[in-house]
Each structure stands twice: as C-alpha cells, then as structure tokens.
Amino acid sequence: MLDTATILADARRELALPARRAFGKRMLTLGGLLMLTGCSLSDDKSVDTFLRSVSRMNDRVQAWLFDPHRLAPTYSEAELTRPFPFNAYYGIEDVPEVDASGYELKLSGLVTGKRVWTLPELYALPHSEQITRHICVEGWSAIGRWGGTPFADFLHRIGADTSARYVGFKCADDYYESIDMPTALHPQTLLAFQYDGKTLPPKYGFPMKLRMPTKLGYKNPKHIMEIFVTNTYPGGYWSDQGYNWFGGS
Ligand SMILES: Nc1nc2c(c(=O)[nH]1)N[C@H]1C(S)=C(S)[C@@H](COP(=O)(O)O)O[C@H]1N2
Ligand SMILES: [Mo]
Numbered sequence: 001m002l003d004t005a006t007i008l009a010d011a012r013r014e015l016a017l018p019a020r021r022a023f024g025k026r027m028l029t030l031g032g033l034l035m036l037t038g039c040s041l042s043d044d045k046s047v048d049t050f051l052r053s054v055s056r057m058n059d060r061v062q063a064w065l066f067d068p069h070r071l072a073p074t075y076s077e078a079e080l081t082r083p084f085p086f087n088a089y090y091g092i093e094d095v096p097e098v099d100a101s102g103y104e105l106k107l108s109g110l111v112t113g114k115r116v117w118t119l120p121e122l123y124a125l126p127h128s129e130q131i132t133r134h135i136c137v138e139g140w141s142a143i144g145r146w147g148g149t150p151f152a153d154f155l156h157r158i159g160a161d162t163s164a165r166y167v168g169f170k171c172a173d174d175y176y177e178s179i180d181m182p183t184a185l186h187p188q189t190l191l192a193f194q195y196d197g198k199t200l201p202p203k204y205g206f207p208m209k210l211r212m213p214t215k216l217g218y219k220n221p222k223h224i225m226e227i228f229v230t231n232t233y234p235g236g237y238w239s240d241q242g243y244n245w246f247g248g249s
Helices: 004-014 019-023 030-037 044-065 119-123 151-157
Strands: 106-109 128-136 140-150 166-171 176-180 190-195 209-211 224-230
Touching: 004 030, 004 044, 030 044, 119 190, 140 151, 140 209, 151 190
Parallel strands: 106 224
Antiparallel strands: 128 140, 140 190, 166 176, 166 224, 190 209
16 A cells, blocks of 8 residues: 555655745645656555656756846855865765866867866866855755856856756766756856865865855765766766755755
8 A cells, every 4th residue: 555645745845945836835735746747656666756757847847946147145254164064975084086287177068169177277267256055955054165167157168058958067986966057057156166265175076066056065066077068867966866856955
C-alpha cells in the first residue's frame, strides 16, 4: 500500500517556496498534482518518477517567477559571518589543491571564443565585489564577501550563445553543476576569484567559484575547471540525487 499522505507531503516539500506561491494552496492536492504531472502511482518506482516530475515542474515555475532584474539583499562589512563556514560533499582535509601556475580555464559548447584562460588573464578582467548571504539546504546561512568579474560580461566576452538554455560547470573534485541562462546573466552572478579581499582559499573554491546570491549554496560550484554552454540539460551533483535543479533562494 502506498502512503498517499507521505507522498503528498514529499510533493509539497518539492514545491517549496517560491513555487508554492504561484500554485496557490488549493491546487496542492495529490489528484491535482497527478493530473499536472501525468503520473499514476502504483509502486515505489512510479512515486519516484512522480516526485521527480513535481521537481521539474517546480523548476519551470521558478524559472517563470525569476525576475532577472530583482537584486538579492546585500549587507555591510560589519555583518560578515566570521569564520565563514566550509562545506562540500567531503571533509575539509580532502579539499582539492589546484595548481595556480598551470591552471587553464577551459571553455566548451556554444561559445565562439574557445580558448583557455590563465589566472593572470582572468584577474585582469573588470572587478566587482558583493557582500551577500549564502543559504545552504543543510540548514545554515552565512554572509560573505566575494570579488571577481560579472559573469554576464564574461559570457559576452567569450562569445557565449546567450540564447542557449544552460551554462554548465565541471569542477576539480567530482562536483558538476548547471544553471539557467537568465540566472547566468543576472547582474549579481559573479565569477569569483576572491574571498574577503584575498585570493579565494582552497576551502572556498580556489581558483574560482560561481557566486549567485539568487541561488541556494549547492548551485554555486567551487574549483571550476571548465565552463560550457548548451541546450542539453546537464543536471548537477545534488539535483541528480533528487534535489531540485533550479535551486532558487
Ligand atoms: N566543487 C564543489 N562545489 C561545491 C560543493 C562541493 O562539494 N564541491 N558543495 C556545495 C555546497 S552544498 C555548498 S553549501 C557550498 C559551500 O561553499 P563554502 O565552502 O564556500 O561555504 O559549495 C557548493 N559548491
Ligand atoms: Mo550546501
């Protein structure tokens, strides 16, 4: 016997804010969701498929609600969380050590300027700073200060096809992530090389991370080695294990 109350509770969790606002509470019945997803529930596997399609529906609602001009809150220097927490799918002793001198950022996919970028070249790009809140789904949040280059500028500079759907990232550990193009072009999305005025230390993602105050922590890839632009859904380390892909905050 399938426990429909539990399944509905899981579906409600998948539709966590802000998507819930758009649906309105009345539509959140199991029958309504089944109709929207075109699923029927007969066994555990179909429940899994159902919950994943609720999550994909949530992605679409979040993408639709996303306002490319609305800015996330910013904070003052005095509000910085010290020390800023470290997090990864492994412990701090296993943080990858990327060699600075040999480092080359690779670009692939729908990009016309497909050349590698060294760190000195990247550090010479226009600089911008932000003090914003990082929110991790594991139940903590922290205010940090990141410096780097506006990602939209960089995408234009490398001749990225900004009409494509996704920007994907490959990392020096086994992490990988992808984001929607409107978020990639958001004015606060930063290709960050610094933490609190200094070179990004290994634990926070040396040599670079993508910092997006409009997205949850797990969407912000550290130790980026390759950036690609694509129309094929690339998934992500946590979303491929059931977390919501859009991951707005
Ligand atoms: N390469 C890589 N990026 C990653 C992760 C990871 O394990 N590897 N963890 C993510 C998660 S869940 C969080 S909360 C933040 C933590 O970043 P911090 O160490 O700067 O706090 O990094 C994100 N980016
Ligand atoms: Mo996280």
